[in-house]
Amino acid sequence: MRISIRWKLLATYLYVVGLAVALLGGYLARRLREDFVCELRTTLEREASLIASAETALFEALMPDPEAERSHDGGKAARRRADEQCRLAARSTQARVTFIGVDGVVLADSEAKASEMANHAGRAEIAAALGSSLGVEERPSATLGYSFLYVAVPVIGNASKTPVGVVRLALPLAQVDRLVGGVARASAITVVALLLLAVPLGLFWSRRLSVPLEQMVALTREVADGNLNAKVQWQSADEVGKLAAGLNNMTGRLRETYAELEEQNRTFETVLARLQAGVILADEKGNLTLANGAAASMLGLELQSALGRPFIHASLHYELDQALRRCLESGQPVQVDAVVDRDSGGRTASVRRTVEALFAPARDANNKLTMVVGVLHDVTERLQAAEMRREFVANASHELRTPAASLKAMAETLMAGGKDDPERLDRTLRSILSESERLSRLIGDLLDLAQVERGLPTDRKPVALEGAVDQALKRIAGKAKGKGLSLATAVEPQAVILSEARRVDQVLFNLLENAVNHTPEGGSLRISAAPEDSDVVVTISDTGIGISKEHLPRIFERFYRVDKARSRETGGTGLGLAIVKHLIATDEGEIAVASTVGEGTTFTIRYPRAT
Missing domain, CATH: 3.30.450.20 (PAS domain)
Known part of the structure; x- marks a missing residue:
């Protein structure tokens, strides 16, 4: 008891x-x-x-x-x-x-x-x-x-x-x-009497001492259970009161420190959650102890079941696990580029990403290695961008080389005596003019593309599409009439967007010109624009040759042509749709395409509606 x-x-x-x-x-x-x-x-x-x-x-x-x-x-x-x-x-x-x-x-x-x-x-x-x-x-x-x-x-x-x-x-x-025995008996009686008198006094003082001590014991239990708001409800000027006040001050300090740690932890978690880079922590045995959302997304981790398990079991990626092991064994940073194919883990659809990983050791005050910090960067887009730049340079060089080579050849023909033949001279000069115009269009499209990729000014104003469509149709009317194409419009007056007239005209003209170029004689074109909820939807349809499904995902890439021979015949540079996509994105819009080979193509643009 x-x-x-x-x-x-x-x-x-x-x-x-x-x-x-x-x-x-x-x-x-x-x-x-x-x-x-x-x-x-x-x-x-x-x-x-x-x-x-x-x-x-x-x-x-x-x-x-x-x-x-x-x-x-x-x-x-x-x-x-x-x-x-x-x-x-x-x-x-x-x-x-x-x-x-x-x-x-x-x-x-x-x-x-x-x-x-x-x-x-x-x-x-x-x-x-x-x-x-x-x-x-x-x-x-x-x-x-x-x-x-x-x-x-x-x-x-x-x-x-x-x-x-x-x-x-x-x-x-x-x-x-x-006499002495009487004194002894009197002393015994005095002892009993004093003890009886001392009981209430003893109860008072024992309670006065025990109550604050019991409260202090209860306080330590509350603090141990995580309740840092507990206090000792005792005030006195003696040592017990000072001890109670000291415990209350200590609890207050603990509460403040805990609040600061919680705030730091929340900040740390927020930073981790917002980081685009993946961050993982592994203990000295290689068990995964922490991973942020970016790391989970890159590696296909299920955080609830992954934490506390060996990294190889959690990630199912041998190359990254070996890099982590080398870091643990050597105590030195280890960097590795790895291709993560989450489909091989059986978790999601096939998603192959290139991850750049850096594993660095962390040590305690005694210089003992206690954990490994891993920072992961998904460099897939960067590598793809680098590849696209290489392709762009190669394509631009090729596109520029072709008309330049043609001009050089025709100049050499004239110098070799072709200028003495009037008919040949006339044909050569026409060819020189055509190649010069093609070169000029290519350079102009390259400049336009560089400008939109660099970022256009965003001084946007309301633009009525009714007038913009009329202006664009006038520019392609002669070419459409030469092919016997019928033009139909259905533009509502309420179709007003926030943009610049020049950008809208370039988008509409590029799409209409593209439709005219790829629609056989006798075909038809139709353009419509109407408000839809908080957007304005513009559709441009033709009855042209259409685009096969395998080409649809890439038609907005630079220099991509479905039919390169036909594109050169029509004077296309392969940059028009790339420019259109960037111009629409500048106005916070979206463009989509649907096509059936032999029946035609429909481009659908969705702009935010001007209010």
Whole structure:
């Protein structure tokens, strides 16, 4: 059974009080007895000295006379007188009086017959009195059976100046012992009374000490359970109050520190969540302990089941796991480029990404490696962009080289004598003009594409599509009429978007020109624009040759042509649709395409509606 500190304090308090009173009572009883005995001894010594002085002649008369050949039992008159004087002295001193000869024979006694008493030569007080001037002894009486205080003084002869006997006075110590016993009983009663009086006081003080201590114990339990708002509800100016205040201050500091740590943790988690780079932590055994969302997305991790497992089991990627192991073994940073194919793990559809990973060791204050930090970058788009730049440079060089080579060839033809043939000269000059126009269009499209990719000014204003469509149709009307194409429009006046008139005209013209170029003679074109919820939807449809499904995802790429031969015949550069896509994106719009080979193509543009 657990005993609370309150009862322990009370028991200790009562024990100390009781022990102190008991010890004090015992000391007082002992000291009182000693004082009484000392007082009795002084009194008996004085009385015995007076008797010895008064009875010197009697003792000399009782001494044996060898010359007269008398024994101690002679001189009956002297013995009777000794008995009378002994009893008289006892009445005056209220003590037992004994006259003893120098040889230890009892000459007279106030309470017993001297003839029946044993020789007292061996008694300590007698021997001390004969050997010096005083003999004191405390012991039970052999005759009466209870304790006496014996005080013996020598009787000095008048002529010989040597002891001629001993006067001994004795008082029983029973009265003293009764008095001391009374004091002891009074002390015991006092102890009990004080204990009874001390109980409420002890309860008060034990409660005053135990309540704050119990509150402090409860506080430590609350703090251990995570409740940092707990407080000790105790105020006092003593040490306990200071301790309670100190604990409350410590709890407050812990609360503030914990709040700061939580805020730092939230900030850390927010930063991790917002990072585009993947971050992972692995312990010294290679078990995954942390991964942010970007890392989970790159590696196809299921965070709930991945944390705490070996990295190889969580990621199913051998190359990255080996890099992590090398970092753990060498204690040095390890960098690796790995192709992550999540389809091989059986989690998602086939998604192949290129990941650049850097694993770096982390050490504690003792320079012991405790974890590995991994930073992952998805460099797929960067590599694709680099590849696209290489393709762009190659395609641009090729596209520029072709008309340049043609112009060079035709110039060489003229220099070789072709200028002397009027018909040949005319045909060559027309070809030079055509190639020059093609080169000019290519350079213009390249400049336009560079400008839109670099970012156009975004000073957007409301543009009515009705007027913009009319303007674009006028620009391609001659070419459409030459092919016998019919043009149909359905543009609502409410079709107003936020853009620039020049950008809208370039988008519409490129798409309409593209439709005219790829629509056979006798075909038709239709353009419409109408509000739809918060957008404006523009559709441009033709009855041209169409685009096969395998080409549709790439038609907005630079220099991509479905039919390269036909594109060159129509003067296309392969940049028009790429420019269109960037211009529409500048206005926060989207473009989509649907096509059926042999039936035609439809481009659908969705612009935010001007409000």
